[in-house]
Amino acid sequence: MHKTSPAEHPTSLVPPHGGTLAECIATGAEAEDVAARAGTLPSLALDPGELLDLDLVASGGASPVRGFLGHEDYRAVLGQRRLASGTLFPLPITAAVTIERLGEFPPGTEVALRSANGALRGLLTVREAFVRDLREEAWVTHGTDDPSVPGVRSLLSRPPGALGGEVRVLRPAGRRFETAREVRLRLAADGYLRVAAGLGAGLVEAARSAASHVDALLTPVLLSEVDMAPPLPVVGASLPLPRRRSGAREALLEAIVLRNFGVSHLVLGSARTDLKTADALLRHQADLGLSFLRGEGYGIPWRSGRSVA
Numbered sequence: 001m002h003k004t005s006p007a008e009h010p011t012s013l014v015p016p017h018g019g020t021l022a023e024c025i026a027t028g029a030e031a032e033d034v035a036a037r038a039g040t041l042p043s044l045a046l047d048p049g050e051l052l053d054l055d056l057v058a059s060g061g062a063s064p065v066r067g068f069l070g071h072e073d074y075r076a077v078l079g080q081r082r083l084a085s086g087t088l089f090p091l092p093i094t095a096a097v098t099i100e101r102l103g104e105f106p107p108g109t110e111v112a113l114r115s116a117n118g119a120l121r122g123l124l125t126v127r128e129a130f131v132r133d134l135r136e137e138a139w140v141t142h143g144t145d146d147p148s149v150p151g152v153r154s155l156l157s158r159p160p161g162a163l164g165g166e167v168r169v170l171r172p173a174g175r176r177f178e179t180a181r182e183v184r185l186r187l188a189a190d191g192y193l194r195v196a197a198g199l200g201a202g203l204v205e206a207a208r209s210a211a212s213h214v215d216a217l218l219t220p221v222l223l224s225e226v227d228m229a230p231p232l233p234v235v236g237a238s239l240p241l242p243r244r245r246s247g248a249r250e251a252l253l254e255a256i257v258l259r260n261f262g263v264s265h266l267v268l269g270s271a272r273t274d275l276k277t278a279d280a281l282l283r284h285q286a287d288l289g290l291s292f293l294r295g296e297g298y299g300i301p302w303r304s305g306r307s308v309a
Contacts, residue, residue, distance in 0.1 A: 010193045013184055014264040014289065017256045018064030018087045023179050025058050026122065026168040034168060038112040038120050042104060044097060044163065045114050046121065049154060049243075053093045054113065054121060056240040058169035060180035061257040068095040070164030071130040078140045081249065081284075088256070088287035090249040091141060091242065094132065095124065096158040102129045105163055113167065122169035132160050141246045151245040176221065178238040183218070184262045187235065192216035195235075197258045199251060200269030200277075201295045207231055209267045209295050218263055237261065248280035255281060255288050263290070270295040 026034050046054060056062045064087060069077065072084040074092050081090045095113075097105070105111065109126040138145040138152045147153045171177055187195055194214040198206030207217050211231035221236045241257060244250045255266060268278060281292065 010264075013188055013193055013195070013262045014259060016060070016063045016180070016260045017289070020064050021060045021180055021184075021260065022063040022066045023058070023060040023181055024066055024122075024167050024169050025171055025179060027171070030168065031170055034123050034170060035120060037110075038123065041110050041112040041123070043112045043114050044095060044124070045116055045118075046095065047116070047154075047158065050095055051115060051121065052240065052243060054167065054169055055172070055177070056242065056257065057093065057167060058122070058171075059178070059240050061240050061260050062093060063180065063260045065089065065093060067124065067127075067166035068162070068164050069093055070128045071162075074130070074132070074162070074164070078137060081252070088252070088284055090252040090256075091244060091246065092137065094162045094164075097129070097161040097163055098159040099131060099161045102131070102161045105129050111163065113169075120170060121172075122167050124163060124167050125165045126163050127165035129161065129163050132162050134158070134160050141244065141249055143247070149245075176238045180260045180262070183235075183237045186237075187216065187218070187262045190216070190233070190235075192233065192235065194265065195263050196265040196267055196293065197263040198267045198269060198295075199254060199258070199281075201267045202269070203234070205269060205295050206267040207234065209293050210265060213291075213293060214265050218258070218261065247274075248277045251277045252280060252284060252288070255290060259288065259290055265291045265293055267293045267295050 057065055069092055076082050076084045077089055077092045083089045105126045107126055111124040113122045113124055114120055134156050135145045138155050142149060142152050147156055192215040195216050195218050196210035196214040197218045203219055207230045210217055216233040216235050218235050218237055220239045242250050242253045
C-alpha cells in the first residue's frame with residue numbers, strides 16, 4: 001500500500017473522484033429561470049434523506065454523479081459497489097416516487113424538486129423511471145431488512161418507484177452551503193495541497209495523527225471551541241457527509257466525498273472504525289486514491305499485507 005512521505009510535495013490538490021468535479025448548482029440567470037418555470041412543472045416532494053443526497057450531488061461531493069441514479073447505475077451500485085462505468089460508488093442515490101405516478105414522467109420530463117413543505121430545491125430532468133426492490137436494497141446496504149433498524153425503517157417507508165436523471169439545484173437560502181469547488185479554491189489559495197480528514201476519528205486524534213504528513217486538516221464547520229492547540233492548520237468547511245447508517249458502504253462514500261472536497265489523507269479513528277469498514281477501505285484504496293493514516297492508539301488487527309501509516 002502506498003504511503004505518502006512528508007517529503008512529497010504535490011503541485012496541486014488531489015483530483016476529484018472519477019476525474020471530473022460534477023457541481024450541479026444553478027446560479028444567476030439559470031437559477032432565476034428554474035424558479036420562474038417551477039410552478040408550471042410537475043412536482044416531487046423529497047424526504048429529508050433525499051434532500052441531503054440532493055445537497056451532496058449539488059455540491060460536487062458525489063462526483064462524478066450528476067443526479068439521481070438511473071436503473072443501470074442503480075443495479076451496478078448494489079451489485080458491485082460501482083457505477084455502470086466501473087467507477088467506485090457504494091450507495092444508491094435515488095428519488096422515490098409511487099408506482100402509480102411512474103407514467104407521468106417519460107424521458108425528458110422536467111420535475112420541480114421540493115421539500116415536504118413545498119419549498120423549491122431544484123429541477124430534475126428525467127432520464128428514466130424504474131421500480132426498486134426495497135427489501136433487496138435494505139439487505140445490500142444495511143445487511144438486514146428488519147424495520148426496527150432506523151435506516152431500514154426509513155428506506156422501507158418510501159415508495160418503490162424511482163426517477164433517474166441529472167439535477168440543477170438552487171443554493172439553499174438561509175443556511176451555510178459550500179461546494180467542493182469553493183472549498184478546493186480556499187485550500188489551494190492557502191497553499192494547503194496535502195489535506196487530511198478524520199474518518200471515525202475526532203478532531204484532536206485526527207490533527208495529532210496527521211500533523212507530520214499533511215499541510216492542513218479539513219473538518220466539518222466547528223460549532224464550538226475545541227480545547228487544544230492544533231499542531232497544524234485546521235480548515236472548517238460545510239461538508240455534506242452521508243448519514244445512512246450503512247456501515248462499510250457509508251464509509252466508502254464518505255471517503256469519496258472527502259476526496260472530492262480536496263482531502264488526500266484519511267485518519268482512521270482508533271475507536272470508531274470497525275474491522276469490516278477498515279477492510280473495505282483498504283480493499284478499495286486504489287479506487288479511492290487516498291493515503292490512510294493510523295489514528296492514535298489504533299488497535300484493529302489488520303490482515304497480512306494490509307496496514308496503515
